[in-house]
Amino acid sequence: MASALTDKLSRLVKEMRGQARITESNVQDMLREVRMALLEADVALPVVRDFIARVKDKALGQEVLGSLKPGQALVGIVNAELAAIMGEGVADINLNAQPPAIILMAGLQGAGKTTTTAKLAKHLIEKRKKKVLTVSGDVYRPAAIEQLKTVTAQAGAEWFPSTPDQKPHDIAVAALDYAKKHYFDVLLVDTAGRLAIDELLMAEIKDLHATLNPVETLFVVDAMQGQDAINTAKAFKEALPLTGIVLTKLDGDSRGGAALSVRQITGAPIKFAGVSEKIDGLEVFDAQRHAQRVLGMGDIVALVEQVTKGVDMDAAQKMAEKLKSGDGFDLNDFLAQLQQMKQMGGLSQLMDKLPSELTAKAGQVDMDKAEREIKRKEGIICSMTLKERKHPALIKATRKKRIADGAGVQVQDVNRLLKEFEQMQTMMKKMKGGGLMKMMKRMGGMKAMKGMMGGGGMPKLPF
Template sequence: MAFEGLADRLQSTIKKITGKGKVSEQDVKEMTREVRLALLEADVNFKVVKQLIARIKERAIGQEVMESLTPGQQVIKVVKDELTQLMGGEQSKIAVADRSPTVIMMVGLQGAGKTTTTGKLANHLRKKHNRNPLLVACDVYRPAAIKQLETLGTQLDMPVFSMGTEVNPVDIAHKAIEQAKEDHRDYVIIDTAGRLHVDENLMDELQSIKNDVKPDEIFLVVDSMTGQDAVNVAESFNEQLDITGVVLTKLDGDTRGGAALSIKSVTDKPIKFAGMGEKLDQLEAFHPERMASRILGMGDVLSLIEKAQTNVDEKQAKELEEKMRTMSFTFDDFLEQMGQVKQMGPLDELMDMIPGAGKMKGLKNAQFDEKQLGQVEAIIQSMTKKERQEPSIINGSRRKRIAKGSGTSVAQVNRLLKQFNEMKKMMKQMTNMQKGKKGKGGFNFPFM
């Protein structure tokens, strides 16, 4: 999870104050000292931390907390509110120009993931907003960048406008917009050149493109793993170009996350999107409140629902629910279910979105090994069609054959069969409990 170290520290800190029937000023001081250390360790900008702690302390010692019936919970609410404000307060939505096409200029240093993010953003606009973007290759200094964007365009089945490496980037951007108008494209996303560091030539070129095409959005792509350097880069680009938003990449990595928490305060520009993985569908709109909830271990149900609605077929879900209720759920259904859950993203990320999951016995330190899912798939695929439909016929000799065919052991096959039977019983109980509670058209989580 993003901010994993920070999340662990903050959750253990606020846990001490949660159940208190009365919170003293000394309790608040001790908590804010721990929060301050956790933020500094996470590489959050020192000035940002100082201001944040001052606001938390002022509110936590104030009347709204001290006179509350649940002061511990109120303190946590204060911390969540201030973290949310630190990251921007509310979601900053992508611009839509009065006249078509809307022009987005992608800027940033080399290695931040700018070209890949350009493709991800185009994919996001098409899937989430039903748009038809045109990608534009304006990095004329690296032929590999043009080739990379063209490859992404092929993967996404999306057009890429390119004029090679001998044409001025300003002319390329200008002609791309003309082409987009002719083709009735509603978004133009310009992948500009990067450098290893901020320099005058780079900024002059970006400024020239900006002056010519007058973009509706200028997104700075920042590698969140670069810590305070990311904040410095954001400050430089903002001073020169007056960026409209930031896209954080590699937020799924082993990062302390302080850059993400600092950028909004330093630049006063919103974080628009976050890259949560390498796949082209792993770009998420940035919701400050949801991220604050995840950092504090409160889950993120809204994002979980959105993922489910995107990746789970509602008709299939209803058919599956009926099979669970009638105990006709088979290994074929189970395979289909696993495929849908895997499309939603890594299991540990999904668990982070479930409120209180981190506190559940056995889940707090659980390692969700994707390889184990692969082994389960291999075992099921090594069964015959009849065996998948009627697991009760799988005797000793069949178990040996399945284990051999899947590259696993008989013990692993036995374990899966046992778990499958237990799961069927549990699902029948759950669906019977839920029967009558859901309104018409209600969306069910088939994987829960």
């Protein structure tokens, strides 16, 4: 997520925090660095100029000069202005219309409109409890209609059939009629994209907009497009009354400029961000929280939400009751912990939401390698019999060889997993009877965090 921009700005944040006195000279030096970081991240020049002018004006005002901690005050201004560029807070999707509320998805080919349509359907079903129908008006791209059918099924919504020999206008009218007759709350219309902006695309989507009169017209844009995203945004703004923006592929954005530019260019708020390829990988966009992530401050709220969503509370409760009763922690429980990590989105997504000062050393570690290691451990345990998982002490030389062969690993990999399991088992025994609280008190707040992070680096997870 905007790694290059985050690296530069988080380093500057540390420097700013250390300033005991803010002067016009050191503000100029810092803003020059911020300006270069934003330009390198493909933020539009007018946006950069406006941002720098606003920060400078406030930084040289009394709120910083009179502050007891001027460095931290300056960081606060940079953070607030970043959030302001992206829209300040959360812009909720508007469904205030006579059902069905129609949402028109617009954007270039390859921006991710079709998958975003399905992700939005899932969001509306789960978060807003709506009955959702999707339809594809993309009669040009091969398999576009079938793609929407597939991802709509994954989202749990209903799909309205269309064919490549139909006209998009006719498809939209038929879908709307069906949605009304079958009492759908929301109709999501996926439109055709192009590899480049052309008059045919704009004429067609203008006609669809006039026909449907949607309550929301969402501009779907690839966050990795940089300056191209800005040019596209201008063209769509001139053609359509955009009501919101969806930034896709935000998890793969190495520059981050689109998020800081598109909103100001179009005047429309960023409403959603695509943060993974999974069907539930769509987040309501919070400008304040995204600004903190860009500055390397992390997003602890998003981290808690992701962990809470990924954790099986029933399984966690059963684990707690098992430990409390004195039953041993076995390899089945160990496997369950591995699977919980996968459900939470993996290490890389969790680490992305932590402050950069906690993950500074983790950047040196190959996250893909760490996640492959988790899968290898899962494979080793799955190669064991149920009896071996329940009674790990049974696993001696010949069994280890059989397990290693079954998992496609070396015997030493099995030995390493068993050793880590024994360490985990010892820790679990200490948690019995309130031991966890005692252990946390002894460790202390930040010490506990550093222990989890391996002293500030890669997490020393029990797997």
